[in-house]
Structure formats: structure tokens, C-alpha cells
Amino acid sequence: MNWEDLRHFVVLAQTGSLSEAARHLGVDHTTVARRVAALETALKVRLVDRLPRAYLLTEDGERIAQLARGMDEQAHAVMRTASAADPSLVGCVRVSAPPVFASVVLAPGLGGLATDHPGLVVELAGESHTAALERREADIALRLLEPAGEGLVVRKLCELSYSLYAAPSYAQDRDPAEYRFVAYDSSLEQVPQQRWLMQVAGPRPVVFRSNDAASLASATRAGLGVAVLPDFLAHADPGLVRLAPPVGILPPSRPLWLVVHEDLRRSARVRLVMDFLIAMLSAPVFGGGAKR
Amino acid sequence: MNWEDLRHFVVLAQTGSLSEAARHLGVDHTTVARRVAALETALKVRLVDRLPRAYLLTEDGERIAQLARGMDEQAHAVMRTASAADPSLVGCVRVSAPPVFASVVLAPGLGGLATDHPGLVVELAGESHTAALERREADIALRLLEPAGEGLVVRKLCELSYSLYAAPSYAQDRDPAEYRFVAYDSSLEQVPQQRWLMQVAGPRPVVFRSNDAASLASATRAGLGVAVLPDFLAHADPGLVRLAPPVGILPPSRPLWLVVHEDLRRSARVRLVMDFLIAMLSAPVFGGGAKR
DNA sequence: CATCAAATGTGGAAAAATGCCCATGAACTG
């Protein structure tokens, strides 16, 4: 049995289509088809039903794909271990973080790192979904939710503070009872700062919604209303002014977690970027703290 | 990263030599060398130290070989599952058993099975060491020691009885005090029938030793002395006569275990051979029982 | 119903991997 055939089969099983699998693998779709056929011959088992428009796994195919996925995990472990063993600082480190945080805080900071270490490429991925570190979708992740998972090393960096902001012209001389609000959309109903905002807003209306913090900031800057924004994003923005928090309801703050796979912890490249992030973000009163 | 390269590397890591690995894999040794080199390039890690006469794994190589061995286990699981899924009775079933038991009991019996099922090939391996069912060195194993292992299904078949035997001419009119003995060699000092024999023999001398029960039987048949032999081997042999056991010391008997990997339990081929073995060997008074 | 996009299937040409030959050097064996 050819292991390379298995690798192709795993991807086919995940994608469900020859063409998709071929794109993922960077080969021609005919190659995937031939390899799967070869695997079937070797194992003497029909793994897929060849439908006109899609490949559908048979029952046996499902069972075997399940086992092969196990091999895939091991293969990723091999690659992580190999990557950690490479002592050079040349190569790519992929950092995943919440989108606004990535663009506002990390992008400028990490730029300097790249100039200090020629050959080091930092790939910054602003992603709202959590990247699978096990699959090496990222080497390092910064997250707002405490991550959990087999083989992951977690470290709390700091607290991100949130405050109410509005455009200066909007806030000036306006009775707080007439405030209108800018908020996350329904998909983010459960995040702490959104729940806090709803509590603060009470019966006052929400006039604009988005799932993207940058858009909320723009809308607020344009004078649509009052928003809760992370201080790192808003405190230095001349188009925004921080409002005093309502008494009695503590403004939200969220911890920022750094996660890395334990296999990569000792990689020279990853270590370098990690240390840089830790140094940059460990200050307890980070971002808008000074204004507080 | 090419998984085929990893497969070759696993074998190289196990064998420690290009040529050995090539023989195991059925390829040219240059291919193994080329593949390992390709793997090193892909992972950017030196996996082996090229000594003049042997490949020695580096520290990183050891780590990665360890992980790759995990993949190897998964690969075997894939193959077992595939084999179990094949509903046809065509193909090969490999049975491992203690050598004498294989040649005396199984070989004649299993022959009939092959004639009843054309296309079914039974491979009978008489092995003293225990075959690794996980690595598919055998599909079914018969063992005298209770097997243990992840994913193995074990079933007790029967008890194998042992008795004292000698050549008829040797036993006739000889004072038991003058018996001389035929026994296993020192490597089998700990097996039950050997310990029993030493107890029975007491101060009387052992004049011939071997690690092979068939050789012991031959030596006994030739009149060298008295041996403890499994009844299945000796009871129907006209050149041997069973001696009455000494009073007070119960003659040994050993359980016979059937083992199969759970993944293969439902394979049609394996099931067939298993059922055949169970039917053939489940009789509680198997072998020399009738003569007892 | 015609059209378009996306998917699989087919066959021949190009590219890559493999086996095999050789010679060389180094180390173990008797």
C-alpha cells in the first residue's frame, strides 16, 4: 500500500470532490482519481461511489478515511517537529489574531521584527474563526477566548479594555438620554462587550450593526452614534472621544491569550516571534490604559 | 511532504541500513537513499548521520521516526480494516502457531479447508516467537501463553495435556530409578512441562537437550531416554509409549489460546479459518485424551 | 430550452522516479 495514495484519499474524503482535492493538493484532478483507484486496487476495497458530479465515500471508505485522518494528524506532528528542529531564523511564521487587533496593533509592530531579521517572514492572518494550530493553519494564535486543546501551550498576555466612544461632535452637548448606538450584529450577540453595551443602552435604539469592529469605528466616527470599542483601536483616534462609563456598571475587559503548539514552542523562529509578542503586549495597561 | 518518503524512512529507522531497508521494501537501495534525502529536504532537517557503513539516526531523526512509527501503526490499521471489508473468500490467511503444533495438528487439518475453498490460501507459520498481530505478521495466532495487547481478541480453545513417553524397548523391564531423561535446553527452562520434568527427574540425569519438541520426540523414539511430550504429538506414535505419571505430582497441561486482531474478526476469510480452528480444537479432551 | 459552470473521464505527450550498471572507499570477517 502506497502512503502517498492515502494522503490523497484523505483530502478527497475531506473535500468530497476530485477537483477540490486536486486544488488543495496542488495536482491535477486526474492524479487524485488515479491514486484513489490505485488505493482501491491495493486494498481490494471500493472506497468511493463515482457519481457523475461528485465522489461519495462508501461505508468502507468512511471507515478507512477515519483511520487515515489519524495518519494525517501524525503527519502534521512530524512537520511541526521538523519545523521546531530547524535552528535558522529563515522562514515563515504564521500568526493568527482577531482582525482589528491584527491590523491596528500587530501589523505595525511586527513590521519592525521583519526588518531586524532578514529572511524571517511573518504572515499575519486576521481571522475571526479560530485557526487550527494542530493542522498548522497558524504557528501562533492570539485569542480572546481561553483556548483549550491537546498539546497547546497557553499564556495570558494582558487585559484588553473597552470603553464607550463617539464622534466629538456627536457627544458634545448631547443629552445621554438621546444617545443612539452602534453595535455588533446578531452573530456576535454573546460577546462580553456587546452584552455590556446592551445593558448600558437599555431602551435607547441601536441604529447600525456590523460584525466587524473596524466598521463600527468608522460608523461611530461618522457620527452615527455611540459604540463600545476596544481602547487600543479608539483611544488614539482623533475622530473619536471616549465617554465616561455609566456609574455602577463596570466596563468590560477581556483577556488576551497567546497560544502555540507545544511542538513549536522550541522552534527558534516561533520563539523569536513569541517573545516579541510577549514583550510588546505584556504591559498591564496596554493601549487605552493611559487615558483611563 | 511526501508520505511515501516517510514510509521508507520508517523502515530505514527500524533496520538501520539502506540495504536492509531496501530489501524489506522491495526496492533498490538507491531509491531509499533518494527518498530519505528528499524527506530531509522537505523537512529541512538532517535525519541521519551518514557513516561509512551505516545510517545512524540523528536526535531529530529519532524524534521524527517515533512519530512516523505512529503513522505506520495507523497504516496497518487501514490495511486490516480493508482486509476485513473484503467479503470474498479468495486470498491469504496467515496462521501462526507453535512449531510442532503447526506441523502435527494444523497442517493436516487445514489442508482440507483449502480444498473446500478454492482461492483461499492458508499460510501456516510455525513460530516459537509470538508474531505481532498488530503488524499483520499473522492474521490468527495460536499460543500457549495468554496473549495480551491492545485490540486483540482472545479465546481459550482447549487444554493441551502432557505425559511421559519413552521408546517401548526403553521402558520395558527398566527400573524407573535408572531412567535417563530427554529435555528442553536452557532457553526453555521456564516452560511448565520442563519444570515439571525436572521435578520428576530429581537426581536422575538428563542426557539430551533441544529447543525443539520434534527433536525431543525423535531422540526419545531412538531410545535415549524418557521425555515429557505433548500428547497430541506422541500418543499415536507407535515408536513411543506413554508411561504412567508418578503419583502425587500432577502432569502438566497448558491452555491453548486463539488470538485475532479485532479489526479482522469480521473478515470473511479470517472468520472461516477461525471457525474451522475452533471446531477442530474445542474438544476438551483433545489429542492424547482418549489414552489417558 | 439553451447556456454556462463545474465536475469527472480519456488518451497521448512530457516529466519524474526508479532500477541497474559501474567504480570507489570504508569497515567488518575469517
Added chain:
DNA sequence: CAGTTCATGGGCATTTTTCCACATTTGATG
């Protein structure tokens, strides 16, 4: 010391694999 085993390197014929262009089918859409 001769013989054997093992790894290296180069070169080359052969086999295998892969790609590419094209045909075909299907389902969605206007």
C-alpha cells in the same frame, strides 16, 4: 590478506507518474 557487505556517486535506459487538452455529463439559471 582476501572476501564480503555496505554506502556513494554518476550515468543512463526504462518504467511510472503526472500533466495537459479535450470530451462528456450534470445541475443550475435565465
